[in-house]
Amino acid sequence: MSPAASPPGPRGIDNNLTHYGDRGFAAYLRRSFTKSMGYTENSLARPTVGIVTSESGFNNCHRQMPELVRAVERGVLLAGGLPVAFPTISLGEPFLYPTSMKFRNLMAMDVEEMIRAQPVDSVVLVGGCDKTVPAQLMGAFSVDKPAVQLVTGPMMTGSYHGERLGACTDCRRFWGRYRAGDVSIEQIGAVEGNLATTSGTCAVMGTASTMACLAEALGVSLPGTAAIPNVHADRLRAGENSGALAVELARTGVPPSAVVTEESVVNALRVLLATGGSTNAVIHLTAMARRLGLGFGARELNELSDTTPVLVDLKPSGEHYMEDFHRAGGVPAVFRELGELMNLDCPTVTGRTWRDILADTDPWRDERVVRPLGAPVSPVGGIVSLAGNLAPSGAILKRSAADARLFESEGRAVVFESLADLAERIDAPDLDVEPGDFLVLKNAGPVAEAMPEAGYIPIPKVLAEKGVKDMVRMSDARMSGTAYGTIVLHIAPEAAVGGPLALVRDGDRIRLSVRDRSLELLVSAAELERRRAQWAPPTPATPERGYARLYREHVLQADQGCDFDFCLPVAAEV
Template sequence: MDEQDAQGFARGLTNYGDKDFSVYLRNSFAASMGYSREVLKKPIVGIANSFSGFNNCHRHFPELLEAVKRGVLLGGGLPIEFPTISLGEVFLSPTSLKFRNLMAMDTEEMIRAQPMDAVVLMGGCDKTVPAQLMGAASADLPAVQLVAGPMMTSRYGEERLGACTDCRRFWGKYRAGEVSAEQIDDIEGRLATTSGTCAVMGTASTMACIAETLGMSLPGTAAIPAVHADRLRAAEASGRAAAQMIGSPIRPSQIITEKSVENALRVLLALGGSTNAIIHLTAIAGRLGIKISLDRLNALSDDTPVLVNLKPVGAHYMEDFFFAGGVGAVLRELRPLLHLDTISVTGETLGDRLEQDPGYIDRRVIATAEAPLEPQGGLVALFGNLAPRGAILKRSAADKTLFEKEGRAVVFSSLEDLAARVDDPDLDITADDIMVLQNAGPKSASGMPEAGYLPIPKKLSAQGVKDMIRISDARMSGTAFGTIILHVAPEASTGGPLALVRNGDRIRLSVSGKRIELLVDEDELARRRSEWSSPLVPPEQRRGYDRLYASEVLQADEGCDFAFLQPIAES
């Protein structure tokens, strides 16, 4: 058998210059793990397990892993678990996005280097799913994405709580003096009480829905709560599907196509999903040479309605979305707008899937296309002299009274500057001003954190101010809300126009015109540009992964992937 056609432990042999010896040595070491000769002949399904004690979302992965293994065995394969790094969102400094590409590299190389015929990707917490999909797309081995599933909600008095939209809501009340220190301590212990990802349509849930829409996850599995028995059944089915793909391989490059990416964008817009998903989907698609245009995003957004009534855009939680019909119900409402000939890991087309009985749909949670929550999509890209390559606004979670507004800039030069001055009683700021944060983009020292949700200054929040326009080259959590303009590209630390904004400048926002303009004449901007110097520490003065990151990370409109991880152009 030719080595490229080999399966199981005979695949991808370690090279000692003697192929037969390589097989002999590998089998002998495999035998030390208790495998019988019969088992050593089976095809292998690798299981990329991102369990970690630093990742609360993945606490239930040991139990989930056993269900995946059971499914692989039922499908006729040999399950072999292997670890990769894990990205627990709130436990990483300076931010989890900085390490997404490292996890993607880890995933890709371990899939490629180890002997496996297919792989199940176990992820969930925000950046783990995009990292795994990026790695799987580049390795292009048959792969099934299994997500952690969302947390169940908790209670505080008569209110339901689900990290982390409610944590931001109550923290805002605490800053405004509406909630006491004793109350906020009580709420802190109630926000996240089960395993799983945030209970709202944050980044993790958005990426789970995107993975299902792309076809990389089994139909109907994105929204199953982490602690529900169906999540274990989904794990078993995912393992079995991966084993069955070995005989008739379906590769990520056949599933993630221009058409399926456009379907995913439609669903993202209909969900009122996380702004982070634009960066992640751009990076995933980019691994296969598929470009995502922000102009195309706007065209799709103009005729894609918001259908899902979940926090932070609406009122409900992911467990409600699951029982309401999940991703399948959304896809059926969007059907006239979708490419129905895309395929999933099952080999089934999207059109075939949507012919099946949808079951019960709760219209309080998932609206019809004829009576949507909003007539246009949840996200919009803005362009102008402040963001020549674009910026993103989650308009479905913003205050529409601020959509057409001109205001005075109040500038913070860094996160440190923001922390030092935002609550200063002498800060010169009013509710009509526009807060601007600089030097928080992908190449900055902060690594593009979820800091775009700038806190309302205490003196304004105490006056009842709930929202104001905020602009930055940072990101924000998918669980956040407000009139917040993010991902400004190019970023300030590389000399983008955002770096040239000064206190008192006038800025004009027009959501209807999809514009964000700095109202300063070109001569003055040229003068400021001549005086500007980069705050970045040069890559050659760094070490390790930090040096690699600084040298290779791309801008937000390119998905913040590494330049050297893009496909090699054919000559």
Template sequence: MADRSDKRDDKRDDKRDDTPDDKQNDKQAPARATGMKRGLTSYGDQDFSLFLRKAFIKGAGYTDKALNRPVIGIVNTGSAYNPCHGNMPQLIEAVKRGVMLGGGLPMDFPTISIHESFASPTSMYLRNLMSMDTEEMIRAQPMDAVVLIGGCDKTVPAQLMGAASAGTPAIQLITGSMLTGSHRGERVGACTDCRRYWARFRATEIDEEEVADVNNQLVASVGTCSVMGTASTMACVAEALGMTVPGGASPPAVTADRIRVAEETGARAVQMALDGLTIDKILTVKAFENAMRVLLAIGGSTNAIVHLTAIAGRLGHRVDLDTLDRMGKETPVLLDLKPTGQHYMEDFHKAGGMATLLRELKPLLHLDALSVTGRTLGEEIELSGPGYQQDVVRSFSHPIYPQGGLAVLRGNLAPGGAIIKQSAADPALMEHEGRAVVFDDLEDMTSRIDDEALDVTAQDVLVLKNIGPVGAPGMPEAGYIPIPRKLARTGVKDMVRISDGRMSGTAFGTIVLHVTPEAAIGGPLAHVRNGDRIRLSVINREIALLVPQAELHQRALDNPVVRPTAGRGYRKLFLQTVTQADEGVDFDFLQSESLQQDNKAGEK
């Protein structure tokens, strides 16, 4: 990690929050406006602005006594389209209770809400929009601290990105995981089991009646996926960053534990406002390195590295893939959860949650990193106690996987890097050379993947182009390329698959993702042809296209890539400003000013 924090960003709200009275009373050190005086609307008369604001809020029944308390904003991401946030009303009620117990005034407000299965073309396409919504609503409305309530895959990173840019004291509240269901005596949960049963259906191992039956059991309650998908990964990462109260990652959505965490979060937000514990004091280089350690140790989603990079970029920090890979070689997978292991999030919670994992990881962590409690990570680990016997979190001497869940690959096919989730891959395919079977885009793959005439064998390498940040757009989770039906019927369960897109954290297989630069902007992936030989060597951290460089150069000249464009709206903004996977797929203008300047200098 590199620390390039922009000190000018720390001062960005000062002018906005100071009233004329503040400046007259203390010209040397103006008092920062608080509560209802923060960010007054511009009418040309600040006293009138406050007078008018109080008049309207009193119309809702508030008294002056209530309005004199610290104001705690609560981000409400409830939506009928987002069952992962289905417990939002209960969480908001509990947060408000905690805020009032802490002496604050709770004010909930809406932002957009994104669900993985209900967002077209992909939730990642809308993550940056949600981050902008979150940032601007924090800036625009008076609040001394903010509680961010999110859970589904892109909501937590979007909120942390927005809050990091806004600079206000902020604390994350996770909505929590769903409960597991039961199908014909087998415990099942979304969404690793979704993919497993769908693969069996595609291979004609089960019929339409059974796949319909299991569909009713995979999601047993509201909440996020019950395995170590992106939602659970980001919950654990948020706690590792110090952005949740201790134990905030693991309680399932429908439990009393989750409600108690919500109440504690509200109370803690008030104290953070009083202490001036801003987000930049928590999201430091050390915090991001702790989060990377946890990501590796839980066998977490490949998506998390993109999100961590984006969050860090808002504060002027860079997440270095080589550092991640170095950490991975010394950080084993310790958490026995699907898709890498066997258990589910509710089992992790019963085993002590993140405290149990952090206790094992203690020798590798920066224990002096600060958390939202005002205490250090080391202090929180000590306060969690000695732990107890359980079988979900393994010891260093008995890991699930000897290295971290993720490995970074480089080579002439991915000069900017690529990611493989090695802990969920077939060991027999980790050192593999095969013939490329190429799909130009999603439409091409959809139309041909199950064609009986498709020239493909189990030894081939499936290549999918143009599903990166620009190509799709939005870098969809289509990197989990299905096994061609004619091979699936013969029992083939895994193949080497390569793309410039992403895959769900709930997925599994020998799949190379985030190939950078992507095909749509002229990356080497754009010039792969059917029949080319590709070599994957996870041991050597290599992904290589075995074609002479001169031949690739000629292909690029013969078939120049035209970058996609759009005529209007959010899509136009996205295509013009989105960065590559190694920069977090954020908009370039949303990164910290210092990082933007460094990038421009690098281009020169």
């Protein structure tokens, strides 16, 4: 067979030939240079499996990735494929300025274009840290080439003075105690060295772990693999099995769009709610689903939340850690306990339905970690969507990690106009604030500041020192999935584009009702119109170019997944 011929089934190294105006020459030249890397004809005749890697010296979550990638390569080879690893950018949550969220869409574009451009029949997406999994899946969904998601897995816990610790819920708990004066500078330093003691993602049900569980629930990763600790031998076996599966997918050609359906998106939402998962997952799942022309709204989220109990007793909504969740049975245990609430006949990337998978899965679970349906952590789901004149396009509250005593409340607004204003005044000794007030942060949304995890507004020092642990806080920002508190997030439209949040002033009254799913600014319409006439949008401090300019001009609001408008399917509504 000539180099330019198109073999049936996988095309391997002859995929996506470079344009020279002569396909035969393009195939001949590619094979010539491929052979310079030592490949044999036997290797080049196999299905090509791309391994999308995201290793970086600035990403602690991915420190074990070289070993994991070798396991994937082993699985591909044993199944008769040719593994070829290639890098994309890496998003290490604590290392990126101003926030990793700004670069999620950049990574999604990187993943999409490299899968689209390079000669691969299928891919294994290897990543873990918060924005990495959604970025990889957004890109892969847009290409719609066979793909398997493999997560790096969570850290193991550490300890301090006999107390078990895990990043990063315990990070925040100890920092709050330090701010309140209960923990010394020496103690916080010692805690710092014991919070994250292994490679892997955060040890609790933060965003990284939540997205791993959602990928499994969507059916795009191997069942039972989301919660395997990073340093566990099962993680490497998951890598080998993912590589073998990718070879099978290369041969069958089953794309993500044949696996991810409206029903599997509902499954993912149920798992999000039942695990007490991260609020960030609402944004990410929205963006991922929209890449395939799917989606869900606030009403659907709330209906599912009201009928899905929180079953998983993990921090920040409970007491345990991801390693406990793995030992307790992981995502399959949640599917089994939710039973017919789930769409068990949804396909998965394995070619088997969830009903088939559960029939072959050990039914044992640790009921201390994955509670029975009749004895849940909470009878209703972890997240609710709010709306009202302060959030016309919606807002989010994680009720499973909040103080229910504040769910029906009204308070005086204490307003911070920006992140800089918040940093300057939150600990001021003369800050006019009381425990019943509502802290309001503006101009921290997608357009203004790329939506950092600043929604976890600290308790003002004057109140923390008096023992105040929680109060109502609200903003157009996000918060870490590891955080807790009565915090209203993702208010849309954001202040920077003229949303009603921009019009809130010190002393205004705001009413929060979780029961009614409402967030109301108690100011007359006439007064709000007067304020709007005086409002002007903020402008960047310095002229923007390159990606920063592209981001600001094209990012969508939180209720639309903060994706870029030009990355949606042509038929999708922006």
